Amino acid sequence: MEKKGVILILIFLMALALPLHAGLTLNATADREEPEGRKVILTAGEIEQAFRYDVYKKNTHDEDWVFILGLTHLDKPLIMDIENDTPVQFRIVAVDRNEQTIDEVITDPVVTKAMWFNTKRIVRFISMILVSGIILFYIRKARKMQSIYLRPIAGLNAFEEAVGRATEMGKSVLYVPGIMDLDQVETISGVIILGHVAKMTARYEASLNVPVSRSLVMEAAREIVNESYLSEGRPDLFNPDMVHYYTDDQFAFAAAVDGIMLREKPAAVFLQGKFYAESLILAETGNSIGAIQIAGTGSPSQIPFFVTACDYTLIGEEFFAASAYLGQDPKLLGSIKGQDIVKGAIMVTILLGVIFESLGFSFFKAIFNL
Amino acid sequence: MFLKRQVPLAIVFIVGVIMLLSWFIPHEPFANLEIHATQWFDIIASFAMILGALNLLKLQGRKVIRRQKGWIYSLAAVLGFFVTLTFGFFFKGGYYLEVKDVGVNTEAFYQTVSEVTHTELDVVRRSFADVGEGKVINRNYYTHAGVLKLQNTLSSLGTVVEVNELQWGQHLQERGTFYSWIFYSIFTPLTSTMFALLAFFVASASYRAFKIRNTEATILLAAGIIIMIGRVPLGAYLTSWLPSWLQWLHLPRLQEWIYQYPNAAGARAIMIGIGLGIVGTSLRVILGIEKSFMGEK
Numbered sequence A: 001m002e003k004k005g006v007i008l009i010l011i012f013l014m015a016l017a018l019p020l021h022a023g024l025t026l027n028a029t030a031d032r033e034e035p036e037g038r039k040v041i042l043t044a045g046e047i048e049q050a051f052r053y054d055v056y057k058k059n060t061h062d063e064d065w066v067f068i069l070g071l072t073h074l075d076k077p078l079i080m081d082i083e084n085d086t087p088v089q090f091r092i093v094a095v096d097r098n099e100q101t102i103d104e105v106i107t108d109p110v111v112t113k114a115m116w117f118n119t120k121r122i123v124r125f126i127s128m129i130l131v132s133g134i135i136l137f138y139i140r141k142a143r144k145m146q147s148i149y150l151r152p153i154a155g156l157n158a159f160e161e162a163v164g165r166a167t168e169m170g171k172s173v174l175y176v177p178g179i180m181d182l183d184q185v186e187t188i189s190g191v192i193i194l195g196h197v198a199k200m201t202a203r204y205e206a207s208l209n210v211p212v213s214r215s216l217v218m219e220a221a222r223e224i225v226n227e228s229y230l231s232e233g234r235p236d237l238f239n240p241d242m243v244h245y246y247t248d249d250q251f252a253f254a255a256a257v258d259g260i261m262l263r264e265k266p267a268a269v270f271l272q273g274k275f276y277a278e279s280l281i282l283a284e285t286g287n288s289i290g291a292i293q294i295a296g297t298g299s300p301s302q303i304p305f306f307v308t309a310c311d312y313t314l315i316g317e318e319f320f321a322a323s324a325y326l327g328q329d330p331k332l333l334g335s336i337k338g339q340d341i342v343k344g345a346i347m348v349t350i351l352l353g354v355i356f357e358s359l360g361f362s363f364f365k366a367i368f369n370l
Numbered sequence B: 001m002f003l004k005r006q007v008p009l010a011i012v013f014i015v016g017v018i019m020l021l022s023w024f025i026p027h028e029p030f031a032n033l034e035i036h037a038t039q040w041f042d043i044i045a046s047f048a049m050i051l052g053a054l055n056l057l058k059l060q061g062r063k064v065i066r067r068q069k070g071w072i073y074s075l076a077a078v079l080g081f082f083v084t085l086t087f088g089f090f091f092k093g094g095y096y097l098e099v100k101d102v103g104v105n106t107e108a109f110y111q112t113v114s115e116v117t118h119t120e121l122d123v124v125r126r127s128f129a130d131v132g133e134g135k136v137i138n139r140n141y142y143t144h145a146g147v148l149k150l151q152n153t154l155s156s157l158g159t160v161v162e163v164n165e166l167q168w169g170q171h172l173q174e175r176g177t178f179y180s181w182i183f184y185s186i187f188t189p190l191t192s193t194m195f196a197l198l199a200f201f202v203a204s205a206s207y208r209a210f211k212i213r214n215t216e217a218t219i220l221l222a223a224g225i226i227i228m229i230g231r232v233p234l235g236a237y238l239t240s241w242l243p244s245w246l247q248w249l250h251l252p253r254l255q256e257w258i259y260q261y262p263n264a265a266g267a268r269a270i271m272i273g274i275g276l277g278i279v280g281t282s283l284r285v286i287l288g289i290e291k292s293f294m295g296e297k
Helices: A002-021 A119-144 A154-169 A185-204 A215-231 A250-264 A278-288 A300-309 A317-327 A330-358 A363-368 B002-022 B033-065 B071-089 B106-117 B121-131 B144-156 B178-209 B215-230 B233-238 B244-249 B251-286
Strands: A025-030 A039-045 A052-059 A066-071 A078-081 A088-095 A101-106 A173-176 A208-212 A243-245 A268-272 A292-297 A312-315 B095-101 B160-165
Touching: A025 A088, A025 A101, A039 A088, A119 A330, A119 B251, A154 A173, A154 A185, A154 A268, A154 A292, A154 A312, A154 A317, A173 A185, A173 A250, A185 A208, A185 A215, A185 A268, A185 A292, A185 A317, A185 B251, A208 A215, A208 A250, A215 A243, A215 B033, A243 B033, A250 A278, A250 B178, A268 A278, A278 A292, A278 A300, A278 B178, A292 A300, A292 A317, A300 A312, A300 B178, A300 B251, A312 A317, A317 A330, A317 B251, A330 A363, A330 B251, B002 B033, B002 B251, B033 B071, B071 B178, B095 B144, B106 B121, B106 B144, B144 B160, B178 B215, B215 B233, B215 B251, B233 B251, B244 B251
Parallel strands: A173 A208, A173 A268, A208 A243, A268 A292, A292 A312
Antiparallel strands: A025 A039, A039 A078, A052 A066, A052 A088, A088 A101, B095 B160
16 A cells, blocks of 8 residues: 555656656648648747747758747747748757757758649639630620620710711821730730721721830730721721830820820820829820810729710720720620629629628638638 | 741730639749749840830931921930930949048048038948948049049048949949939939829819719719818818717718728729629630730731
8 A cells, every 4th residue: 555655656746747857849840731832830849947949940951050030938839931842950949048058959851842723712713714614605605696785885986986086177096005014904905996996097097196105015006007907908098107105104105195185186085005193194184185085994093083084984894895896706795795694693692692691691701711 | 827827826825824824823833933924024025125215216306307396305305315325324423432541630521521421420420430441432423523522622631532433233223323313303303293293183183073063973072072071180070069879970980981882882893894804805815816916807
């Protein structure tokens, strides 16, 4: 009985003493939740005597440790950045108030890897497939359909009227395809619409003036205007200098275009593309010379300025639909139809979201947070 | 024809699909494709700028030679182009002094440096006390004669200084060079002037927008007034007397509601339309359905 008691006391004392002799611990694991890799989670156990913990790292093939940071506590996991596919070791050194090393621990090499698919973007990927699928379906279907109805868009109907007016007045048509380069969809859309306007000016024998602020846009716009004049059977009216470059700078370009407006007083001004703060400067100057102005942009912040200062404004999707509307190509019209179906689906989704959230069910919203 | 039509379409399709998928693939070589593609585009655009510059010179030069209407503005553009080019590539300026030995007459030296650099005396004193010799006097001169004048003044005080010149490339960033003078004294004020015109244009545009013509314009006017007054202290003051059950009419609260709900709803509807338009246009371009941007029917 006595022996048993002594053993129990000894076990109890050993259990008490264990924490005092527990050494510094460190565990490094690659963050598998991070699609891009590069993240390592360090979890460490503190020791009582430590005043500070210095954290180091090194690639396994390197000799020297690189100091990363010093900490007074290790109560939270540390997130460390490393390079993918490179084995890295971490080391924590515990020091006391006299800067004497008490303990140190080194982890096994840890390697992070990037995923081959970003699972955090799964909903967006599915949405992209669905949206693209629907649009493609309607593009294919459009070939068999006799006609596709597009609601009348006042701004697009006014294109011909504006060019006609310029012809009657014997004045030029000014077309500005935005101030950005061809890496912007709005610029591409603006250049595409230019092709349709150029066909009209070729038909009406009106003078066309296209100042641009990017050299690449100049080349693309020239090509498309040339093609339009050819397709209308008026290559004799085409002059490469119709499309001309001024400057890449935003306000210098605005000044140059304002100068053209004030000197030449064009009867029709088309502002179609990506615009920033210069939008109102251009539109108000156009307004002051009494030109008929048709603007179109995908920049939401510029739409109010254009609505205020221009006669017609193609708002958002109308601007992107302009090419299909003006060209009446069944395939392009089919894509517009597809877009409208997707828009209907989005409206239904929003409505469902509102209903579920109002009823206190959050699962629907949670799907879109994936 | 094959090289002009099919090859560009194939390039657009392949690059478009790869760029689209790369957004979902964080693994190399797709991970940084967007950054690389942007850099390639910038390089191509930089070379293309030569075409733009030549076009500018051709058209504006022709206007000047033929004395066409507004030729004087074209002359300003052509002169501006060549002057900037000259100072960018051939004359940089940017002469400065490096102090080798402050000498014994330190207070007079600090005083002179303080005057020429427009810096407080204490700052100059601290600055040269910390580093001592080998420190640069923070003032660049356009001409060699200008910097020599300062060198002579400092030499007469017993200071040993050496004349140095900014490196090519540095002259685009630092003050006291011809290029920076053009940039800061001509270009920046002109740009600011154009930007400042916006204030007047906003006023004239607002006047037209807020004119009561129909129901929509009246609603716009009312919303505009509530937003404007509700965002300044006057709005809060004007409606501070409202009883608690009419607190929803408190102007700051009302303007916030207009901004957060009807305005946000309208803006998001437009954003969704724009997003779909971009997706549709991108698909048409990638799949070669829309080819007119390449000059094709």
